Amino acid sequence: MSHHLSSPSSAVPAPLPSLVTRLRAAGCVFAEDEAELLVATARTPADLAAMTDRRVAGFPLEQVLGWAEFCGRRIAVDPGVFVPRRRTEFLVGQAAALVRAVPRPRPVVVDLCCGTGAVGAALAAAVGSADDMPSAHIELHAADIEPAAVRCARRNIPPATGRVYEGDLYAALPPGLRGRVDILVVNAPYVPTDAIGLLPPEARDHEPRVALDGGADGLDVQRRVAAEAARWLAPGGHLLIETSERQAPHTLDAFRRHGLRTRLAADEDLCATVVIGARPGTAP
Numbered sequence: 001m002s003h004h005l006s007s008p009s010s011a012v013p014a015p016l017p018s019l020v021t022r023l024r025a026a027g028c029v030f031a032e033d034e035a036e037l038l039v040a041t042a043r044t045p046a047d048l049a050a051m052t053d054r055r056v057a058g059f060p061l062e063q064v065l066g067w068a069e070f071c072g073r074r075i076a077v078d079p080g081v082f083v084p085r086r087r088t089e090f091l092v093g094q095a096a097a098l099v100r101a102v103p104r105p106r107p108v109v110v111d112l113c114c115g116t117g118a119v120g121a122a123l124a125a126a127v128g129s130a131d132d133m134p135s136a137h138i139e140l141h142a143a144d145i146e147p148a149a150v151r152c153a154r155r156n157i158p159p160a161t162g163r164v165y166e167g168d169l170y171a172a173l174p175p176g177l178r179g180r181v182d183i184l185v186v187n188a189p190y191v192p193t194d195a196i197g198l199l200p201p202e203a204r205d206h207e208p209r210v211a212l213d214g215g216a217d218g219l220d221v222q223r224r225v226a227a228e229a230a231r232w233l234a235p236g237g238h239l240l241i242e243t244s245e246r247q248a249p250h251t252l253d254a255f256r257r258h259g260l261r262t263r264l265a266a267d268e269d270l271c272a273t274v275v276i277g278a279r280p281g282t283a284p
């Protein structure tokens with residue numbers, strides 16, 4: 001998951017060959033790039049030593065560095081919080097296109113199961129044209145059930161950009177949002193319980209189970225999101241959920257069962273699949 005971070009351009013000292021060797025011995029495929037990033041991010045030699053120890057112990061590079069690159073921006077990633085994946089940039093792109101098509105100012109956007117808040121933060125940046133105040137272009141709300149994720153999301157979505165709530169799916173949201181949400185964008189856990197053991201150790205051991213485990217077929221949380229979506233969406237509003245190619249037919253079913261008009265979007269290069277549903281009706 002770490003190979004997509006760009007190498008820093010700053011004049012960092014060449015990584016010590018011994019650092020590269022240690023990282024490679026620990027199984028880091030992109031050892032040179034990682035060494036450069038660690039050297040550029042560490043504030044002191046002691047810091048570098050501690051970061052290297054954590055990386056060699058198997059922590060995800062992004063949790064060690066404290067940031068991930070996502071949609072061309074640095075997103076803060078705290079220990080124990082799900083690392084935003086490159087494939088999720090496709091979800092952001094699909095959502096951004098729909099935000100731009102909302103026929104009124106300041107569309108209401110909700111990032112449910114927000115983790116670091118990467119999706120919401122990237123959307124706010126993508127749809128804002130004013131560099132200093134991109135959030136003015138959307139009313140952004142984000143929520144997650146995990147306290148560590150909520151703390152991290154509040155760093156990536158400061159008050160000037162949006163609000164971040166803690167709680168179980170819709171229960172976390174202010175009731176006043178019911179029937180007003182233009183874009184509900186969700187990357188919920190969707191790994192089937194039995195497949196968790198097959199994930200790379202970085203994910204299995206260092207990302208919270210609640211961020212990964214989607215129940216027996218992986219779709220428990222998605223079904224709960226779909227079941228209540230129409231109550232929260234504005235007429236004509238959209239729900240977008242990232243899923244896998246294999247699970248997509250079942251995600252589509254869940255959307256249809258709850259009255260949404262559906263379509264599928266996919267990007268082969270990113271291995272990304274997104275199910276998009278619309279609440280029937282026209283935006284007021």
Ligand SMILES: C[S@@+](CC[C@H](N)C(=O)[O-])C[C@H]1O[C@@H](n2cnc3c(N)ncnc32)[C@H](O)[C@@H]1O
Nearest residue numbers: 082084113114115144145146168169187189211
């Ligand atoms: C796969 S991670 C995605 C995080 C983020 N959206 C992203 O793409 O980087 C799923 C997130 O859903 C959260 N989550 C799981 N069950 C939840 C629930 N019932 N209510 C709210 N959040 C939940 C987890 O804590 C985790 O942060």
